[in-house]
Amino acid sequence: MAKKIDALEYHSMGRKGKIEVVSTKPCLTARDLSLAYTPGVAEPCLEIEKNPEDAYKYTAKGNLVAVVSNGTAVLGLGNIGAIAGKPVMEGKGVLFKRFADVDVFDLEVNSENPDDVIKVVQLLEPTFGGINLEDIKAPECFYIEEELKKTMNIPVFHDDQxxxxxxxxxxxxxxxxxxxxxxxxxxxxxxxxxxxxxxxxxxxxxxxxxxxxxxxxxxxxxxxxxxxxxxxxxxxxxxxxxxxxxxxxxxxxxxxxxxxxxxxxxxxxxxxxxxxxxxxxxxxxxxxxxxxxxxxxxxxxxxxxxxxxxxxxxxNNVLGFPFIFRGALDVRASTINEEMKAAAVRALAELAREDCPDSVCRAYGNEKFSFGRNYIIPKPFDPRALLKVAPAVAQAAMDSGVARQPIEDMEKYVESLEALQGKAKETMRFIINKAKCDPKKMVFPEGDNEKILKAAYTIVEEGIAQPILIGNRAKVEAKIAEMGLDLNVPIIDPENSELTEGYAQELYRLRQRKGITLSEARRIIRRKSRNHFGSMMVRMGDADTLLSGIDAHYPETIRPALEVIGKQPQLTGVHGMYMMIFKKGIYFMADTTVEIDPTAEELAETAILAAEKVRLLEIEPRVAMLSFSNFGSVSHELTLKVKKAVELVKQKAPDLEVEGEMQADTAVVPEILTNYSFSTLTGPPNILIFPDLNSGNICYKLLHRLGGAEAIGPILMGMKKPVHVLQRGDDVTDIVNMAAIAVVDAQSQE
Missing domain, CATH: 3.40.50.720 (NAD(P)-binding Rossmann-like Domain)
Incomplete structure (x- = not known):
């Protein structure tokens, strides 16, 4: 039941379905509009009229595949009809894009007459660079593919076959x-x-x-x-x-x-x-x-x-079709022939015989794979498949004479394929897989929250952590039953837990000289604050990490953790960082949540802590300390503070790449940064340290809401034991992502 609910919610939440059309050119000004449409669009139209092959130069045709179905043989479901099969075809488009950056329009043809399907596809040949036939019953699928291959001059491939x-x-x-x-x-x-x-x-x-x-x-x-x-x-x-x-x-x-x-x-x-x-x-x-x-x-x-x-x-067919089409499209193949299919077979077979990289093993719970009876085919998430299969298919197309635009330098072509595999969307999968290698006990003080329960279900299913829910047992169990979740995890009710008295005594010991009495400590632990109870679980070793904040303001969550667990003694305070995932890369931004007006010493501390966290993700940190000045261009107490912080970082962490003070565009535009030849950075910065909370908090929220960045965080830095805070607007995916980060943090502290 829960899986049905999850699937329906996945497809219906937010923008309906799984795909959207995104413009690849700017369309922000009147000039942009005049180029994108009338009158400027007439120019490429006239060029294509003179030479139809220029459609590959001036339009998306060369990277656009049609996934075509009439819904007569939908995998596992049978003849459910064209419209009912649309979610599957959208899903196929998602896989094309995810694994090989191939764009897709799904076409559901409302006819069981194979000649109708043939006619529709033939008439649409000007639109597409390739045709992927999908979920069409036999024997009609054979006839459709044969006729289309005879009459069309672009690749036609029935993936089910x-x-x-x-x-x-x-x-x-x-x-x-x-x-x-x-x-x-x-x-x-x-x-x-x-x-x-x-x-x-x-x-x-x-x-x-x-x-x-x-x-x-x-x-x-x-x-x-x-x-x-x-x-x-x-x-x-x-x-x-x-x-x-x-x-x-x-x-x-x-x-x-x-x-x-x-x-x-x-x-x-x-x-x-x-x-x-x-x-x-x-x-x-x-x-x-x-x-x-x-x-x-x-x-x-x-x-x-x-x-x-x-x-x-x-x-799993995802090992084939994205990469086969990638190779075919990149040489403008007129067909996908037997030689190209054989090349894909050999490439996949050879890949399974190679040493399996750690990144693939991590994707499967750190299981080790080596060629043998239980590993005769690469794993579906093996990123090397794109780099092996697409070039093999492209080469076979050239060798067999069906490539209309041969690749001149295969090494450079492979490098271009590598560029498609940006680490942005892979980073969270890496973190999740790292968490799965050694799941930790994670306490959720908001154990009766619906989002928390859904996230806990996913966390258990993925093997990320061992959730512990805090709340009234009867209410939590009733909520789980009401939601139809198959969730069997520990539930602790502070009202009657055997842990409560010991936690109250410990809280009294910690805070008795801060004005708290034993009776007040008992009231806090038993009834008033589940965040205090959860923090005490982490302090006393009954849980490894805590994740909370979906129902509370940030200070209400962090204050109990600071009172019970506290910061690391050598630090001036705790700090907050967000991981901002863009289509083409990742930035880490700090401090975005805690330090309001940090001193130079505190800024330096933020930078060093951020670098330590980034290294846990196997990313080499490069730090830019931001200001409104570029390397002394303005002398002001605010810029001098950042300049001093840079000097402190270099003293305390001499191996860390850090530069500043610099303006934000200098940090993120390589062409600007290269103007400063004295910079010691060996590459573009990936950690941005803001001069105060005002600028950091505003920036990350604007990038998240208006810039299309996925914001993961806040990642809390500097606590004695791992505690992490959710935001009130977080969805289930955000909670799961933060859970993985919290587990990796716990692993590192262990």
Whole structure:
């Protein structure tokens, strides 16, 4: 139930759906408008009229793919119709953009007549650089793709066919290498004669499997020469001469099983009957033809792959289509041919045989991957896939003569692909994965808040932390039940907890000379302040970190933490920092939440603490100390304060790259900073230290609300133990992100 609620909320919150159109050119002034539209737009129109190929120069055509479906075979849902399939097609667009920076328009064609689909796509050829056919039932999908490839001069690719085939065949090549078998000698059984099954069989044959050794089955049994029931021209091409009739018959002595059929289609006995070192690719969605547990219970020499992320060797199409189209678009290929598909297969197979980088291992809970029976295909989030598959596909297009704009320097092309993988959106995933490696006990004083409960559910699902909720047990449990959450975490009610009296005694000891009595301490811990109770849990070691503030003003949250936990003794105070994630990069800004009018010493302290936090994220810090002056251009007490802070940082942290005082545009525009040749920074600054809270707080909020930056924070620096504060407007994603940051902070302090 909770997953249904989460999915519906994800698609409906804020701007509806998952995609939007964003302008790539400025349109802020009358001049901009005259260039974007009339009269200036006439110029590129006339150039394209003279030379249609200039559409790739003056429009988005060269990076625009249509995801086309009529909703007749939506994954796992069947024939639900064009409009019902739209969320899937939008999702496909998200994956294109996320993994390969390919733009997408999704086109849902309201017809089950394949000729209608063909006609629509043909008429729209001027708009697009490529066509991705999606979720169209067989055998119509074969006919549609064949006709479009005959008549169109841009790549047409039915991912349900070829995507699954490419990924699974890459896995097959590696599995055969492990068991020392050659593709031309093996017997393959393919169960499921739809789009994916037919494509898997054809691709295996094109890569060396003998057609007579590839036996295809459907719901009627083996597809054999002379069969009439349930046949079509595409099945007929794969029919074999045999006396065998059932899947059970076909599996006897088979080396490979490729399943794109239905749950439970393969029995343990069928696995027993297969040849030595059998390779089973059970890719039925969402449940495989046979699970790895069932197959391995029968025999230990089996190599398994499925479509599931919770098993090793996931066959996931996202490893293919974004990168295949990226390579095809970048050479303006007129088609995606067999040579390009084979190149993608080889590139993915080779990638799995390379050493797996730590960044990929961290993305999967720090699990180590090395080429072997449980790692025959790269992981879907492996960033190297773009850098391997797209160039391989582009090279194959050039070698086979279908590239209309060949790449002259492949090394520079790979560098351009690397530039697409900006770290901005990856940073939070890195932090989350780092948290998952060693989850900590995290106390939420606002345990009855709906957003906190949703976040706690996600935190448990992702394995980020071990949440502890503070609140009235009955009310919290009732709220969890009302929301339909499957959330089983500790709930502590200060009214009747066995911890309450000990915490009250400790609070009295800490604050008795600050005017607090024992009875007042008991009242605070038991009833008045859950933030005091939560902070005491962290102080006493019953929790590792605290996250609070969704229901309270900032001072109401931080004050109890300062009273109970306190700042690190060597520091002048605590400081606040925000991580601002932009499309092209990340900036860390401090102090944005705590120090109102810091001294030079406090500014220096902020800079050093910020650098320490940034290093935890495996980012090399470079600090710019901001002012309204550039390196002494104005002599004023405010600029002199910043200048002195720079000198203090260099004294206290001589290895830290820091410069200032400088204006904000000097810090963020490399062309301006290079005018100051004496600067000691080796690259653009990524930490911006503001001269006071006034400027810092205003700046980050404007960038967040008007500049499109994602604001993660505040990240509290300088506490004895990790405590972090939420903002009252934070959503569930913000809470989850801050939880991950808090866990990483706790890991570092440990």
């Amino acid at each position: 070829h995507g699954t085939a490419i990924i699974s065949t890459a896995a097959l090549i590696n599995a055969l290498m492990l068991v020392n078998k050659k593709i031309e000698n093996i017997r393959i059984v393919v169960n499921g004669a739809g789009a994916a099954g037919v494509a898997c069989a054809n691709l295996a044959i094109s890569l060396g499997a003998r057609q007579q050794n590839v036996m295809m089955c459907d719901t009627k049994g083996i597809i054999y020469k002379g069969r009439t029931e349930g046949m079509n021209v595409y099945k007929e091409r794969l029919a074999v001469e045999t006396e065998l009739r059932t899947l059970e018959d076909a599996m006897k002595g088979a080396d490979v099983f490729i399943g794109v059929s239905a749950k439970g289609a393969v029995t343990p006995q069928m696995v027993r009957d297969m040849a030595k070192d059998p390779i089973i690719m059970a890719m039925a969605n969402p449940d495989p033809e046979i699970t790895p547990e069932e197959a391995l219970a029968v025999r230990s020499d089996v190599i398994m792959a499925t479509g599931r992320s919770d098993y090793p060797n996931q066959v």
